Amino acid sequence: MYKPPIISIKRLVAACAFIVYAATAQKASSQPNRLELQDLSAFQNPGKSWQVVGDVTATLDKENKLNTSGGTGVLVNLPRRKGAGKDVLTTFEHGDVDVELDYMMAKGSNSGIYLQGRYELQLEDSWGKTSRSASNNGGIYERWDTSRPKGQEGYQGYAPRQNAGRAPGLWQHLKISFQAPRFDANGKKIENAKMLRVELNGVPIHENVELFGPTRGAISNEEAANGPLRIQGDHGAVAFKNMVVTHFVKPRLELTDLKYTIYPGRHEKEPFYKDIPPEAEGPSGILTSNLNTEARQFLLRYTGSLIVKEPGEYTFDLTTPGGAGVVRINNEEVVPMKYWNGTGSVKLPAGKVPVEVVYSKYMDWAQPAMALYVSGPDLRKYLISDKEVGLTDVVDPILVDPQEKPILRSFIDIPGGHRVTHAVSVGSPEELHYTYDMDHGSLVQLWRGGFLDATPMWHDRGDGSSRAIGSIQHLGKPTLSIARLASEQAAWATDTTGSAYRQRGYRLNEKEEPTFMYSVYGANVQDAISLLQNGQGIQRHISLQNTTNNLYVRLVEGEKIEEMAKGMYLVDGKSYYVRLDDADGAKPVVRNMAGRQELIIPVREKLTYSILF
Incomplete structure (x- = not known):
């Protein structure tokens, strides 16, 4: 029978001082x-x-x-x-x-x-x-x-x-x-x-x-x-x-007088505690799941007190991978029994109130892990449980180094629930990267920082996708870069139907920069993308053979496109620049379509433009 050592209040305070932020789950109860x-x-x-x-x-x-x-x-x-x-x-x-x-x-x-x-x-x-x-x-x-x-x-x-x-x-x-x-x-x-x-x-x-x-x-x-x-x-x-x-500005809550009890076995809901003998019990100075119990399935119950220095409404978030948990405070169930993640709020008076935390690990494959977070009036969300315990079986991320593998083909998910199934992501040591959609001959996204996280693609069975890991500029839902329009105000094609689009792969130059090749509306297209000096942006050179009339290139679409100088445009509230480098004599058009704006330009044989980011 294992009994954890009594941990000092000093260590408890140090643990409570540790702040954990999750990029998708950070909360602030204070008024901004x-x-x-x-x-x-x-x-x-x-x-x-x-x-x-x-x-x-x-x-x-x-x-x-x-x-x-x-x-x-x-x-x-x-x-x-x-x-x-x-x-x-x-x-x-x-x-x-x-x-x-x-x-x-x-x-x-x-x-x-x-x-x-x-x-x-x-x-x-x-x-x-x-x-x-x-x-x-x-x-x-x-x-x-x-x-x-x-x-x-x-x-x-x-x-x-x-x-x-x-x-x-x-x-x-x-x-x-x-x-x-x-x-x-x-x-x-x-x-x-x-x-x-x-x-x-x-x-x-x-x-x-x-x-x-x-x-x-x-x-x-x-x-x-x-x-x-x-x-x-x-x-x-x-x-x-x-x-x-x-x-x-408000003080944190403090845990005190903690006692633990461990009950062996699988418990998907709370048992009648008087009916089952405990495996171990005793005092503890910290709320932790790291008790080294031999049971792969068990229920851990803590009781104690919570010292509240400032009355108000507090929110409790309990994370229990591989199981479920309950939080009761001042004899009120705040977080109900729920698998993996639970949350709840309660109004607390100043003073000392009873607290009970239950963690049931009933998935035998999971490592013991429990985390309890608190936020409140003018109180930043913080971890009140043991900071040394992991929250799940952590998988080392599989990160792609662009110097070792500058080009990766994978699925790419973009906002709006779209999955690009024939995506080619191209990286650079200058830490500027982009994704190209070979199903439409279009740019999907551009980003700075790290290259790709291929963990979802290569870990375990994988799902074939990778993720950009830098500061991303999305370029809209993938659609044809080149379309045939009856007039400058005709709607852009929503898919490849009727375009005779056919992708023909890509070739690399001596810098390992790709030129994508495809045919559309009878024209043969070469779409070369290169990095500008010191990674200040990318330059795209589109050349056509066997071209036909009324072909246009859509350079960009967004909520707002502003022309700040001849051939230079700001897109989406000054998010990035588009610069026309060689329009082959054609005149660009900024047009309003379905509540958004598009920058289009007629094209015969060639077009060169840059995205500065």
């Missing part, structure tokens, strides 16, 4: 505070370089240049030259906080977000840079010590995991989850600040990074429980919008 940006009232004594405007655009060929238009909702910094601007600090201070915003860099520009005015997350125009460092876009900037040897003054900086940044003039989305440093009653620091999670353009670039002290350029090297949000303003033109700040 949106900075409306109708004026500059949210900031302390902003310098003259800071303005509130209605919109901004960048010029790709001019450094430190943003063009503005009247209105509100966008915060912009326009220093006349680098070094001339001034940092801006919010009127509010924060401790634990989530910050979410969109930002735009001018060409060659540099800025940063300082949490508490002390810990900088770097914002930079890193477009075209193929390496990653702490000073690049999304990096956690270095600390600085002038007493260190020359050239080694900077230390404890962290490069982003992936190069997920985008071109100047495009909106980039940033999400930061920050945990402030902790101090005891005497003001001594007992826990370092942390970047719990940082996402750039939908890609995690930092997770659970400990910050041992302020980074270079902090407002103070003395750490504190609170401080203002600070935006660097002396390094170049930058703009922000959709700024949302969520504060987490």
